[in-house]
Amino acid sequence: MRARAFAWLGRLGLSGRLFLLTVAFVVLAEILIYVPAVATYRLSRLSDRVAAARVAALVLNAAPEGQVPEETARRLLMGVGARAIAVRVGDTWRYLTDGPAPTAVAETVDLRERGLTGSVGGAFRTLFLPTEAPIRAIGPGQDGFDAVEVLLDEGPLRAALADFSLRLLVACLIIAVLAAGLVFFVLQRAIVRPVVRLARDIAAFADDPERTDRVERSSGRTDEIGQAENALARMQVALGGELRQRRRLAELGLSVSKINHELRNLLTTAQLLGDRLESVSDPLVQRVAPRLVETLDRAIRFCEATLAYGRATEPNPQRRMVALAPLLEELTDLADLMPAAQLRVETRAAPDLEIDVDPEQLLRALTNLVRNAVQAHAAAKTADGTVLIEGIRNGPPGAGSVTVLVTDNGPGVPERAKVNLFAAFQGSTRAGGTGLGLAIASELVRLNGGTLCLDETAGGARFRIVIPDRAAGAKAA
Numbered sequence: 001m002r003a004r005a006f007a008w009l010g011r012l013g014l015s016g017r018l019f020l021l022t023v024a025f026v027v028l029a030e031i032l033i034y035v036p037a038v039a040t041y042r043l044s045r046l047s048d049r050v051a052a053a054r055v056a057a058l059v060l061n062a063a064p065e066g067q068v069p070e071e072t073a074r075r076l077l078m079g080v081g082a083r084a085i086a087v088r089v090g091d092t093w094r095y096l097t098d099g100p101a102p103t104a105v106a107e108t109v110d111l112r113e114r115g116l117t118g119s120v121g122g123a124f125r126t127l128f129l130p131t132e133a134p135i136r137a138i139g140p141g142q143d144g145f146d147a148v149e150v151l152l153d154e155g156p157l158r159a160a161l162a163d164f165s166l167r168l169l170v171a172c173l174i175i176a177v178l179a180a181g182l183v184f185f186v187l188q189r190a191i192v193r194p195v196v197r198l199a200r201d202i203a204a205f206a207d208d209p210e211r212t213d214r215v216e217r218s219s220g221r222t223d224e225i226g227q228a229e230n231a232l233a234r235m236q237v238a239l240g241g242e243l244r245q246r247r248r249l250a251e252l253g254l255s256v257s258k259i260n261h262e263l264r265n266l267l268t269t270a271q272l273l274g275d276r277l278e279s280v281s282d283p284l285v286q287r288v289a290p291r292l293v294e295t296l297d298r299a300i301r302f303c304e305a306t307l308a309y310g311r312a313t314e315p316n317p318q319r320r321m322v323a324l325a326p327l328l329e330e331l332t333d334l335a336d337l338m339p340a341a342q343l344r345v346e347t348r349a350a351p352d353l354e355i356d357v358d359p360e361q362l363l364r365a366l367t368n369l370v371r372n373a374v375q376a377h378a379a380a381k382t383a384d385g386t387v388l389i390e391g392i393r394n395g396p397p398g399a400g401s402v403t404v405l406v407t408d409n410g411p412g413v414p415e416r417a418k419v420n421l422f423a424a425f426q427g428s429t430r431a432g433g434t435g436l437g438l439a440i441a442s443e444l445v446r447l448n449g450g451t452l453c454l455d456e457t458a459g460g461a462r463f464r465i466v467i468p469d470r471a472a473g474a475k476a477a
Contacts (some may be wrong), residue, residue: 030172039119050139054148057087064217086149106133317358325349340374349391355402365444368437409460
């Protein structure tokens with residue numbers, strides 16, 4: 001039964017649940033007003049009867065020997081609405097009755113000591129558990145007597161209490177409906193509708209995240225809902241652009257994959273023809289052939305790099321402590337990539353310096369960095385180009401890190417390229433570049449738990465690789 005009720009509530013929308021909660025809280029507030037009001041009204045009626053009994057008690061107290069004629073007693077009791085009145089003077093009680101006094105009472109109410117709990121219980125007992133026995137009300141005395149008691153029939157009190165309770169209940173219900181409606185209307189306009197609109201926009205964005213016409217428009221609010229609207233708008237713009245870019249890259253990869261076989265065959269044939277042209281003695285052919293061959297080589301490398309980046313997934317690194325100096329020595333031959341340029345690649349690392357890394361992946365990352373530096377020197381036709389690779393230990397082995405610096409005195413990195421320097425297809429620093437070298441290097445360094453960044457220098461460029469020892473990385477985590 002309880003599960004079915006919760007399921008029914010779950011099917012209600014936010015507006016329906018808000019309405020039910022609003023009604024429930026307003027009704028609770030009205031109950032907290034209604035119950036004490038009914039109890040207070042009952043005490044007030046009893047206090048009125050006791051006050052009237054005091055007036056009759058004055059007549060009883062003034063009568064000779066406390067004897068009042070029967071007709072006078074009847075009128076006094078009728079005016080008070082009581083069966084009997086008792087007055088205490090010292091230790092003496094005087095009674096005003098019209099016949100024998102009842103021996104049992106339904107309830108005794110001492111108005112000198114009022115308690116809310118007892119008053120509420122007595123009020124609802126009078127309403128819903130009527131009896132034939134009278135109610136005994138006790139009040140303080142005055143003018144020569146100490147206390148006054150009165151026996152009242154419950155019927156008139158119950159009728160007056162029921163009438164007051166009904167009028168109060170109707171008034172409470174009207175106030176509850178008006179208050180609940182007003183609160184619901186305000187919350188619906190101020191909170192529920194904006195939240196529903198946000199949920200609808202999120203669902204629409206999830207269905208088609210690349211559509212720009214569904215970007216959330218800010219309502220100008222400065223509260224939490226306005227902040228959520230602004231955050232959603234920023235997310236839609238950023239994520240939509242990212243997804244569009246990824247879709248275009250996926251389409252590009254698919255298209256290039258389809259034509260890969262045919263394109264490579266064509267380029268290979270053209271490369272063979274270019275090689276044959278180099279053997280022709282015609283001066284014009286001798287001047288054009290190297291440029292043709294270089295262009296074909298660049299086209300082949302570009303296609304292969306594009307396909308490799310879109311298809312390859314780097315394996316998890318097999319990190320171990322290896323000597324850094326021998327790895328760096330393997331990079332000195334990269335200057336031969338540009339034989340026409342005056343370049344040299346130098347290394348500087350202590351023979352005992354070890355680095356906690358996958359040697360193959362680190363070598364690939366450094367190869368990309370050094371190749372970029374060499375190509376930048378060649379493009380700028382630097383007269384005396386130098387690429388320096390340094391290894392530096394930071395902290396003790398096993399508890400520190402190793403920094404590898406790749407520094408060149410070339411033209412440096414253009415400002416426009418620094419924004420997306422390590423983004424694939426976007427971070428190229430030279431004309432004709434793919435922008436994949438730095439992206440691949442950054443990914444390889446990150447797989448080994450390190451960081452790759454470009455330092456600010458007055459001239460040239462300096463890339464910094466920091467590889468923490470695995471023990472140091474675990475402590476930092």
